[in-house]
Amino acid sequence: MLRTAVIDNVTSVNLTKLKQHDIFNAIRFLFSQIHIPQEVRKEYEVQLAREPDRAWVLERLMPNRGFYSFCTRYDSATFTLLRGVKDIHKGEAEAVAQKRSVEAHYILSDDLRFQTAIKNIDSTIKVFTTLHIIAMLDMRQLVTNPKSIIKTLHSVHPFKSRHLRTAYTESAKELGITLSKKVLNNKCSLTKLFSREVSRLGDSA
Numbered sequence: 109m110l111r112t113a114v115i116d117n118v119t120s121v122n123l124t125k126l127k128q129h130d131i132f133n134a135i136r137f138l139f140s141q142i143h144i145p146q147e148v149r150k151e152y153e154v155q156l157a158r159e160p161d162r163a164w165v166l167e168r169l170m171p172n173r174g175f176y177s178f179c180t181r182y183d184s185a186t187f188t189l190l191r192g193v194k195d196i197h198k199g200e201a202e203a204v205a206q207k208r209s210v211e212a213h214y215i216l217s218d219d220l221r222f223q224t225a226i227k228n229i230d231s232t233i234k235v236f237t238t239l240h241i242i243a244m245l246d247m248r249q250l251v252t253n254p255k256s257i258i259k260t261l262h263s264v265h266p267f268k269s270r271h272l273r274t275a276y277t278e279s280a281k282e283l284g285i286t287l288s289k290k291v292l293n294n295k296c297s298l299t300k301l302f303s304r305e306v307s308r309l310g311d312s313a
Contacts (some may be wrong), residue, residue, distance in 0.1 A: 239275035
C-alpha cells in the first residue's frame with residue numbers, strides 16, 4: 109500500500125542531489141503523495157540559483173494536490189506548541205503540524221536533532237530519512253544500483269554505518285521483510301562499500 113509523507117528541507121535537498129539516479133521517479137512507487145510545507149518551500153528556494161536542479165521540483169508543486177503537494181493546511185495549535193521546542197525549526201514544526209492535519213503516514217527528515225526532539229514529544233510519529241527511502245527502494249528492487257546511490261548521498265550528507273543499518277532494519281520491518289544478519293552486514297558496512305571502490309581503482313591503475 110502506498111503511503112503519504114510530509115518532507116522537510118534537508119531531505120528535499122538530499123533527494124535533489126540524487127536526481128541523477130532517477131530517484132524522483134522511483135519514489136513514486138513508495139508514496140502516493142508528498143506534502144511540502146510552505147516554510148520548507150521557502151527554505152528550499154533559497155539556493156535555487158546555485159542548484160538549478162531544485163527548479164525541477166518547484167515546477168511540479170501543485171497547491172494541496174498532486175504528487176508533490178504544496179500544502180497550506182496544518183494544525184495551528186501543534187505548530188504554535190512546537191515552535192518553542194529546542195531543535196525543532198520552523199519548517200519542521202510546520203511539517204509535524206501538517207502531518208496531523210492531512211494524516212500523513214511519515215515525516216521525511218534527515219535532521220537527527222529534530223528526530224530526537226520529536227520522538228521525545230510523540231513516539232508514535234514515524235520519521236524516515238533519505239537512507240530509509242533508499243533502503244525501501246533497494247528491498248523492493250526499484251533501483252538498479254543502491255550502493256552507488258548510498259555513496260552519492262554519503263558524499264553530500266555524511267552518515268555512519270549504524271545510521272544505514274537502522275534505516276535498513278526499520279524499513280524492512282515497515283515492508284514486512286526479514287533480512288538476515290549476513291545481508292544486513294553486506295548492505296550496511298561502509299568499510300566494505302568504500303574498500304571495494306578503492307580496490308577497483310587500484311586494479312585499474
